[in-house]
Amino acid sequence: MPGTLRLKPPERGTAGLYLAVARGAFRRYSTYRAATLAGTVTNTVFGFILASTFLALWRARPGLGGYDADQAVTYIWVSQALLVTVAVWGGGFQDDVQDRFRSGDIAVDLYRPVDFQGWWLASDLGRAGFHLVSRGALPMLVGALVFDIRLPADPLVWAVFLVSVLLAVVVSFGLRFLVSLTGFWLHDSEGVRSVMLVVSMFFSGMLLPITLFPGLLGASAAVMPFSAMVQIPADLFLQHRTGAAAAGALAFQLGWGVALLAAGRAVQLFATRKVVVQGG
Amino acid sequence: MADTLVARTGWALRSWWLVAGMWSRSLMSYRTSFYLMLLANAVVTFLDFGVLLLMFRHTDDLGGWTLPELGFLYGTSAFALAVANLLVGSIDGLGVRIRAGTLDTVLIRPAPALAQLCAERFSLRRLGRLVQAAAVLGWSLHALPVHWSAGRALMVAGLLVCGSVIFGSIYIGGATLQFWWGEAKELQNSVTYGGATLLQYPPTVFAKELVAATVFGIPLAFVNWLPALAILDKPDPLGLPEAFRYASPLAAALTVTAAGLAWRAGLRAYRGAGN
Numbered sequence: 001m002p003g004t005l006r007l008k009p010p011e012r013g014t015a016g017l018y019l020a021v022a023r024g025a026f027r028r029y030s031t032y033r034a035a036t037l038a039g040t041v042t043n044t045v046f047g048f049i050l051a052s053t054f055l056a057l058w059r060a061r062p063g064l065g066g067y068d069a070d071q072a073v074t075y076i077w078v079s080q081a082l083l084v085t086v087a088v089w090g091g092g093f094q095d096d097v098q099d100r101f102r103s104g105d106i107a108v109d110l111y112r113p114v115d116f117q118g119w120w121l122a123s124d125l126g127r128a129g130f131h132l133v134s135r136g137a138l139p140m141l142v143g144a145l146v147f148d149i150r151l152p153a154d155p156l157v158w159a160v161f162l163v164s165v166l167l168a169v170v171v172s173f174g175l176r177f178l179v180s181l182t183g184f185w186l187h188d189s190e191g192v193r194s195v196m197l198v199v200s201m202f203f204s205g206m207l208l209p210i211t212l213f214p215g216l217l218g219a220s221a222a223v224m225p226f227s228a229m230v231q232i233p234a235d236l237f238l239q240h241r242t243g244a245a246a247a248g249a250l251a252f253q254l255g256w257g258v259a260l261l262a263a264g265r266a267v268q269l270f271a272t273r274k275v276v277v278q279g280g
Numbered sequence: 281m282a283d284t285l286v287a288r289t290g291w292a293l294r295s296w297w298l299v300a301g302m303w304s305r306s307l308m309s310y311r312t313s314f315y316l317m318l319l320a321n322a323v324v325t326f327l328d329f330g331v332l333l334l335m336f337r338h339t340d341d342l343g344g345w346t347l348p349e350l351g352f353l354y355g356t357s358a359f360a361l362a363v364a365n366l367l368v369g370s371i372d373g374l375g376v377r378i379r380a381g382t383l384d385t386v387l388i389r390p391a392p393a394l395a396q397l398c399a400e401r402f403s404l405r406r407l408g409r410l411v412q413a414a415a416v417l418g419w420s421l422h423a424l425p426v427h428w429s430a431g432r433a434l435m436v437a438g439l440l441v442c443g444s445v446i447f448g449s450i451y452i453g454g455a456t457l458q459f460w461w462g463e464a465k466e467l468q469n470s471v472t473y474g475g476a477t478l479l480q481y482p483p484t485v486f487a488k489e490l491v492a493a494t495v496f497g498i499p500l501a502f503v504n505w506l507p508a509l510a511i512l513d514k515p516d517p518l519g520l521p522e523a524f525r526y527a528s529p530l531a532a533a534l535t536v537t538a539a540g541l542a543w544r545a546g547l548r549a550y551r552g553a554g555n
Contacts, residue, residue: 038466045470048490049478053342056485060339191316198324207331214337 017114018122025126036134039084043139047080051147065211071238074150077143078234079206081136085128086168086229087176088206089197093124094176098190101183110272117264121173128169150238157239160246164233167253171228174260175200181264184271205231225256288392295391296367299399307403314405321408328480329354329416343484348423349512350482355417356436356504357479360443361472362410368398368448369406372465375458384552394452394543426512435511442528443503447472449535450498452543459546475500484517491518502531 029036051073058069067075082088097120100106110116143149152158179196183189201207203226210221210231221227232249235241241249307314332354336347345353374397377383386393426432454468475498483491483505494501495518509516510525 032463034461035463035466038464038470042466042470042474045474046477049474049481049486052486052490053481056343056481057335057339060342064338186313191313191320194317194320194324198320198327201324202327202330207327208334212334212338214334 014114014118018118021119021122022126022129025123026130027126029127029130030134040135040138043080043083043135044142047077047139047143048146050080051076051143065209066240067209067211067238070148070150071240073143073147074238075209075234077140077147077149078237079230080143081132081140082165082168082230082233083206084135085131085165086172086204086233087124087128088172088200088204088229090176090179090193090200092127092176093120093173094180094193096120096123097180098183101189106183116272117177117261117268120177121170121261124173124176125166125169128165132165152237152239157236160250161233161237164236164250164253167250167257168229168233170257171225171253171260172200174257174264175225177264178260178267181267181271184274200226200229203227204229205234209234225260228253228256292392292395295395296399298391299396300402303399303402304404307405317403317405318408321405322412323408325358325409325412328358328477329412332480343482345482345484345514348420348425349508349514350480351416351420352424352512353482353504353508354480355413355420356439356443356508357476358409358413359417359440360447360503361476362406362413363440363444364447364451365472366406366410367444368451370400370402371398371451371455372458372468373397373400374455375462375465378458378550379462383550387552393547398452424512432511435507439504439507439511439528442507442532445532446499446503446528446535447476449532449539450475450500453535453539456539456542456546459550471498471500475503479504488518495520495524499531499535502528 054072054076055069058064058067058072062069064072084091087094097106100109109119112119140149144151152161175196179189179192182192186192203210203221203224205221205227206229210218210227212218213221232241232253236246236249329351332347332350335342336350340346342350371394374383377386377397383393386396389396421428421436450471451468454464454471457464457467475494478486478490478494479500483501491501491505494505506516506520506525507528508514510522516525
């Protein structure tokens with residue numbers, strides 16, 4: 001019965017529902033306190049290691065990529081703060097969806113009177129909110145105590161950064177949603193997921209700012225959606241892009257976010273038809 | 281059953297082999313996914329090295345070490361971690377089994393629990409990391425301007441064995457924490473993966489306190505930093521006695537003993553799920 005599937009955008013008046021879903025996800029993640037603490041320690045340890053290697057590189061080549069040494073160290077701590085928040089190496093709602101593929105509950109989800117994509121987006125935004133505080137702000141605080149970090153003084157920069165992080169999560173969600181949907185055809189999306197992990201770690205600027213990539217590699221990294229996940233929020237934080245360039249960066253993130261959500265919706269349409277065929 | 285140490289070790293190894301074989305067969309039923317993951321595993325680990333290559337486009341040395349020297353650190357660190365991860369890496373799932381109450385089923389089977397848990401979810405895709413590490417190591421050994429004597433070659437072989445033992449002990453010792461704190465898995469990751477990343481860079485890059493912690497705290501420096509000083513003839517940033525550079529076998533013996541004792545203590549402290 002394809003006609004009963006909810007494939008339209010959510011109707012008005014459902015905002016409260018999505019808010020409740022997001023709040024629920026935030027609370028759900030906040031219950032795993034011990035695991036979160038252990039994860040926060042991991043982000044801090046990696047922050048220390050990578051900040052030291054960056055300092056060594058910038059000592060050898062001051063001003064590399066247009067950043068000074070303090071900015072380079074700040075870049076590391078911002079990227080560590082974003083790693084889990086933006087789910088650069090996957091996870092979040094993806095793990096839940098994967099479990100539901102395994103158990104077959106995915107079919108039930110599609111018949112719920114709630115939009116499938118909207119539900120998971122709301123839940124992922126709630127999760128990201130919690131991770132921004134626990135695995136983002138906490139390691140950053142430790143980093144700021146030990147290293148010379150460049151924190152923005154202007155509250156407007158902070159506001160722009162937070163909007164950019166929100167858009168980064170939406171772009172990341174759009175990509176992970178598409179990866180999860182391959183489960184409808186491949187039954188096991190683990191393989192695609194691990195390929196995606198490789199690509200997004202490298203091209204998001206998580207391992208190295210993409211301004212340091214040479215020639216064509218750098219040029220293509222700058223236009224791919226992955227740069228919206230780490231490179232752009234970090235640059236806005238460092239005030240590496242200001243004024244019109246900052247507005248352009250946000251527009252770039254928004255553009256990719258909308259495009260990926262639309263693509264996800266189109267693929268979902270095909271996928272749900274496929275489930276009806278299999279389930280019939 | 282003969283209860284000699286040799287017989288018991290043999291039985292443990294055979295149990296590991298049987299469980300690992302079982303998981304390999306089951307994973308091979310999703311062949312496409314398997315090959316994709318094997319490939320991704322090799323590529324994802326290569327990207328770490330790709331970052332080093334990109335860094336060296338902008339500089340000739342990092343902390344006084346050249347690219348082939350870093351390649352040696354990278355190759356040995358990644359190789360030791362890959363071997364440990366392949367052989368005992370699955371042990372980090374212990375916390376999940378304790379929470380789900382399924383550790384008891386492992387304990388009542390007539391095979392050593394440690395061997396079974398180490399082989400659980402064994403996957404050959406982890407070979408991807410090992411292959412990539414061996415390739416980088418091979419390249420660096422070729423590119424290093426080192427005069428290769430029998431002694432130096434023996435040291436490289438010894439380093440790989442001792443390094444793998446040290447990382448393996450850290451896996452098991454770290455997992456033991458989960459008997460008391462079920463969600464300590466991530467903490468272990470910061471020592472294993474974080475440690476391996478640390479060892480891919482020269483010790484001169486890091487604060488002296490951090491390097492000292494890897495010598496006298498968690499003995500990561502014995503995996504490759506200290507023996508590398510002898511093999512590559514580099515100065516020691518801490519100014520430790522020469523003997524430390526050759527002490528990796530002793531460090532490996534100590535860590536494996538400590539991990540074994542911790543494991544037995546953990547198992548004894550475990551009270552069962554009541555089912």
